[in-house]
Amino acid sequence: MTLIVWASIAVRASLAAWLALCASVFATSQADAQPADRFYAGKTLHFIVTYQPGGTYDLYSRLFATHASKHIPGNPPVVVEYMPGAGGMTGTVYLYEQAARDGTVIGMAPRDLAVNQMLHPEAARYDARRFSWIGRIASYTGVMFVMSRTG
Numbered sequence: 001m002t003l004i005v006w007a008s009i010a011v012r013a014s015l016a017a018w019l020a021l022c023a024s025v026f027a028t029s030q031a032d033a034q035p036a037d038r039f040y041a042g043k044t045l046h047f048i049v050t051y052q053p054g055g056t057y058d059l060y061s062r063l064f065a066t067h068a069s070k071h072i073p074g075n076p077p078v079v080v081e082y083m084p085g086a087g088g089m090t091g092t093v094y095l096y097e098q099a100a101r102d103g104t105v106i107g108m109a110p111r112d113l114a115v116n117q118m119l120h121p122e123a124a125r126y127d128a129r130r131f132s133w134i135g136r137i138a139s140y141t142g143v144m145f146v147m148s149r150t151g
Contacts, residue, residue, distance in 0.1 A: 039103070040074030048099065048107035050091030052084040060137045061108050076104075089116065089123050096126035111140055 047065055051057040065078040083091030088110030099105040110116065114128040 035073070037073035040072055040076040043074070043076050043104055045069070045072065045076045045078045046099075046105045047078055047080050048091050048095055048105060049080060049082050050084065050088035050095075050107065050109055051082070053082055057108055058082075064108075064137065086123060087116070088113075089120070092116075093125050096131070106134070111142075 045068070047061055047068075049057050049061045061080045065080045068078050069075050083094055085091070091107060092109050092113060095105070095107045095109065099107070109131070113131075117124040117126065117128050
């Protein structure tokens with residue numbers, strides 16, 4: 001199963017809660033019907049980032065990768081992999097179509113994942129409802145301003 005993380009504006013308190021949530025999800029994993037610590041022992045967890053290095057998604061991903069291994073049974077190393085392109089669509093489509101679905105690949109998808117599916121159906125070859133969402137690192141409140149003279 002591929003797990004997606006929805007990133008947004010950083011809030012430190014929610015990071016600890018989010019890591020606890022991730023640990024509980026991984027601890028209860030039933031992959032191959034074996035205990036999670038044995039499943040993850042000797043494996044590498046791949047964390048796919050759908051944007052380029054240097055932005056907030058990069059910051060969140062590296063923060064996650066630094067601390068996640070301590071909270072996942074078996075303590076697998078976490079490797080951050082970048083798949084930028086098309087406003088996050090390249091990495092998102094990879095997660096949906098090609099990534100292993102065994103708990104060894106998770107990703108940080110764009111926060112506008114569902115909106116992109118509706119606005120760009122030709123590029124968004126995924127169904128946002130079919131991702132397994134485990135949480136988000138921080139809260140985000142989007143605001144949009146429109147002036148009457150824009151038509």
